[in-house]
Amino acid sequence: MRSILRRRELVADDWRYLSEVHDERGASGTVRGAALIIPLVELRADREFWLARPGPLGVRLSPVDNVEELEPDLPRLALVAAEFPGPGDGRGFSQGRILRTRLGFEGELRAVGAGVKQDLIFLMARCGFDSFELAPGQTLESALKAYTRYTVAYQPGAPLSSIMMQRH
Amino acid sequence: MYRYDELDQAFVDQRVAEFADQTRRFLAGELSEDEFRGLRLRNGLYIQRHAPMLRIAIPYGLLSTRQLRKLGEIAERFDRGYGHFTTRQNLQLNWPRLEQVPEILRELATVQMHSIQTSGNCVRNVTADHLAGIAPDELDDPRPYCEIVRQWATLNPEFTYLPRKFKIAITGSPADRAASEVHDIGLHMRRDAEGAIGFQVLVGGGLGRTPIIGRVIREFLPLPDLLSYLEAILRVYNRHGRRDNIHKARIKILVRSLGVERFREQVEAEWLASRASATRLSPAEVDRVRAHFTPPAYESLPNQDVSAGREPQFQAWYRYNTREHRVPGYRAVFISLKAHGHNPGDMTSAQMASVAALADRLSFGAVRVTHNQNLLLGDVRQSDLYALWGELRTLGLAMPNIGTLTDMIACPGLDFCSLANAGTLGVARQIQAQFNDLDYLYDLGDIEIKMSGCMNGCGHHHVGHIGILGVDKHGEEWYQITLGGSVNGFTALGEVIGPSVPQAEVAPTIERLVEVYRARREDGERFVDTLRRIGLQPFKERAYAIHSAAA
Numbered sequence: 261m262r263s264i265l266r267r268r269e270l271v272a273d274d275w276r277y278l279s280e281v282h283d284e285r286g287a288s289g290t291v292r293g294a295a296l297i298i299p300l301v302e303l304r305a306d307r308e309f310w311l312a313r314p315g316p317l318g319v320r321l322s323p324v325d326n327v328e329e330l331e332p333d334l335p336r337l338a339l340v341a342a343e344f345p346g347p348g349d350g351r352g353f354s355q356g357r358i359l360r361t362r363l364g365f366e367g368e369l370r371a372v373g374a375g376v377k378q379d380l381i382f383l384m385a386r387c388g389f390d391s392f393e394l395a396p397g398q399t400l401e402s403a404l405k406a407y408t409r410y411t412v413a414y415q416p417g418a419p420l421s422s423i424m425m426q427r428h
Numbered sequence: 429m430y431r432y433d434e435l436d437q438a439f440v441d442q443r444v445a446e447f448a449d450q451t452r453r454f455l456a457g458e459l460s461e462d463e464f465r466g467l468r469l470r471n472g473l474y475i476q477r478h479a480p481m482l483r484i485a486i487p488y489g490l491l492s493t494r495q496l497r498k499l500g501e502i503a504e505r506f507d508r509g510y511g512h513f514t515t516r517q518n519l520q521l522n523w524p525r526l527e528q529v530p531e532i533l534r535e536l537a538t539v540q541m542h543s544i545q546t547s548g549n550c551v552r553n554v555t556a557d558h559l560a561g562i563a564p565d566e567l568d569d570p571r572p573y574c575e576i577v578r579q580w581a582t583l584n585p586e587f588t589y590l591p592r593k594f595k596i597a598i599t600g601s602p603a604d605r606a607a608s609e610v611h612d613i614g615l616h617m618r619r620d621a622e623g624a625i626g627f628q629v630l631v632g633g634g635l636g637r638t639p640i641i642g643r644v645i646r647e648f649l650p651l652p653d654l655l656s657y658l659e660a661i662l663r664v665y666n667r668h669g670r671r672d673n674i675h676k677a678r679i680k681i682l683v684r685s686l687g688v689e690r691f692r693e694q695v696e697a698e699w700l701a702s703r704a705s706a707t708r709l710s711p712a713e714v715d716r717v718r719a720h721f722t723p724p725a726y727e728s729l730p731n732q733d734v735s736a737g738r739e740p741q742f743q744a745w746y747r748y749n750t751r752e753h754r755v756p757g758y759r760a761v762f763i764s765l766k767a768h769g770h771n772p773g774d775m776t777s778a779q780m781a782s783v784a785a786l787a788d789r790l791s792f793g794a795v796r797v798t799h800n801q802n803l804l805l806g807d808v809r810q811s812d813l814y815a816l817w818g819e820l821r822t823l824g825l826a827m828p829n830i831g832t833l834t835d836m837i838a839c840p841g842l843d844f845c846s847l848a849n850a851g852t853l854g855v856a857r858q859i860q861a862q863f864n865d866l867d868y869l870y871d872l873g874d875i876e877i878k879m880s881g882c883m884n885g886c887g888h889h890h891v892g893h894i895g896i897l898g899v900d901k902h903g904e905e906w907y908q909i910t911l912g913g914s915v916n917g918f919t920a921l922g923e924v925i926g927p928s929v930p931q932a933e934v935a936p937t938i939e940r941l942v943e944v945y946r947a948r949r950e951d952g953e954r955f956v957d958t959l960r961r962i963g964l965q966p967f968k969e970r971a972y973a974i975h976s977a978a979a
Contacts, residue, residue, distance in 0.1 A: 347466045348549065350589025354666045357586045361705040379450065379467055386585035409446050412439045414579045415586075416707065423435045423579070428712045 266391040270400045300325050311336050323351040327358050339368040344375030353387045360388030381406035386417030429490050430575045430720040432540045440537045447471050448530035472543030477846045482521045483546040488556035488574040489517030489797035493784035496795050498539040500780030506532050513773040516553050517797040522844050549590045551581035555597045557605040558798035562806050564754045567617050570598040572718045580655050587662045591669035592677035609633050609642045609919035612679045626650045632683030635885035639921045640680040645692040656706035660699035724792035729757025734810050745828040763803040764827040768860035771853050772838045773801030782823050833875040841881030848881030850898020850905040855934050862935035875955045891915045893956045895922040905931045912959050925968050944970045
């Protein structure tokens with residue numbers, strides 16, 4: 261089972277991706293009711309079905325997706341995952357920030373993909389991400405360092421208040 | 429000038445520690461070349477032709493003498509005893525050793541300096557008018573707002589991995605000495621009917637492969653909304669800017685493909701939606717930062733004509749290398765880094781130390797870097813000018829050529845940069861040699877030559893009155909010449925005059941171009957005025973009149 265970094269702890273992932281589950285749409289099966297992450301395209305394709313399914317639901321965004329599309333369904337979603345496909349693609353930062361600030365999403369916000377590495381985790385956390393599927397080769401120890409590296413930041417964003425706020 | 433408080437200092441110290449750790453991991457083999465690249469670039473470190481190149485940030489071109497001395501010390505201790513000032517008002521070291529870079533950064537941090545975001549696809553050094561705070565034509569000093577934007581942009585969690593680099597310039601004067609219209613964002617200070625400060629906002633200017641002049645998307649942005657509006661622009665860009673092609677990734681391409689109207693609508697919609705949760709600039713923060721930029725303790729002095737009766741060399745220097753100051757009795761003084769026979773923008777450690785001493789004595793302990801690659805002492809008493817001139821002469825820093833043809837911009841080119849096609853520094857020497865007669869230079873008057881060694885356009889060739897671009901033709905260096913570009917309040921892009929010329933023909937071709945000007949100019953016309961009046965054709969005809977073999 262996959263491990264993820266969630267709120268600074270390495271835990272077993274209690275979520276499964278649709279691609280890891282084959283009988284979700286069947287009448288029976290053990291995964292019915294389990295916590296499930298589906299791609300946005302699936303949600304789009306059969307919104308009523310997915311929103312009505314029993315159990316926690318999460319959606320995975322790709323970098324090109326408009327995060328605003330999730331707005332009406334956010335109350336039903338316990339998790340949103342945004343993808344950081346590799347070094348340099350920073351669209352997920354904006355998706356996270358919009359979810360947390362403008363859309364008021366309070367569920368789990370997960371960073372996934374090959375770009376989830378120790379040197380970016382602090383930026384991700386400050387955009388509102390609170391769980392991380394670490395890229396291969398990343399260790400818990402190195403990832404945790406990212407949280408303690410800075411005690412100050414110029415912009416607002418958990419876990420720090422901005423320098424400007426501290427000044428006034 | 430801005431002084432760090434303990435929070436600013438803590439941040440920079442922590443950034444140094446982070447980069448030291450990244451460098452250590454790279455040297456230990458824990459990070460691949462590829463992984464390290466994105467990290468080192470965001471800290472100003474390139475791997476260049478001969479060695480790494482470290483670009484040190486000089487926010488809006490302002491240095492304390494303590495900082496300038498430290499730069500000189502660093503260049504002496506870790507490099508070859510000189511540095512290169514750039515069009516972004518930064519300083520580049522061409523020969524540092526990778527494993528020593530963390531130590532250099534620790535040294536910089538002791539004088540409140542760093543190299544954060546001087547390269548990479550993020551918000552770069554915010555630039556400003558080099559006469560900020562002292563120009564008679566200025567509405568207000570832009571530097572406090574540059575500092576506010578600098579802090580907002582520094583390791584901004586949302587905007588540190590943009591599609592491409594992002595440059596912001598702020599100007600408080602209609603003369604726009606910051607080239608703001610060829611920046612990703614240009615902010616022009618304005619006042620509303622009640623006298624409150626705000627900004628006209630331009631977006632999508634830039635040079636490089638696709639030169640474009642920025643377009644106005646908002647006539648007046650109130651100051652408290654400055655950061656929230658920048659956030660809206662950057663967010664639209666971060667989400668929708670192209671990432672599939674490095675040559676089409678700048679915001680100018682997004683603005684052009686959407687059309688400025690649709691781009692503006694998207695920004696305004698984003699701004700309205702996010703404004704409530706975005707950072708609003710409080711009067712307390714504005715006042716705090718502005719307090720760092722209060723004018724120095726000027727004496728009450730009369731204006732005087734200090735050049736009358738002095739030797740002609742001083743008179744020439746006074747005329748070309750000093751500028752009017754808004755305070756009577758003072759002048760702004762350029763320190764020319766364009767002495768003939770030297771690389772434009774280069775300065776030795778010894779010169780840095782000496783200039784720092786002069787600025788301590790004669791200009792309130794501050795030095796400015798101009799985007800034309802010179803330095804400037806902002807606040808010199810007119811009565812001190814003669815003595816200052818004498819001292820600058822002994823330092824080799826009194827070349828009286830500011831604003832003339834040899835006050836040219838040149839990137840480091842093939843001698844240092846791994847992107848370049850052409851040896852711009854060699855061509856600069858050639859031009860300096862061809863135009864070595866000062867009387868001739870003065871007769872030619874205000875001509876701006878800007879030269880880039882490749883399409884990326886670091887030398888701003890598109891906006892030179894005469895632009896020179898190095899191109900590679902089957903392994904040989906050739907040069908494409910453009911005419912009619914300008915910045916400084918009237919931004920225009922130059923037009924290519926025809927086929928490129930071989931290296932040895934650059935200076936002779938420029939000679940022929942200025943001959944056309946001398947023959948056709950009317951009273952008081954600058955080169956670029958004559959060009960605009962009579963058009964490109966006479967110049968084109970003459971440019972190739974001798975060298976017909978150009979292909």
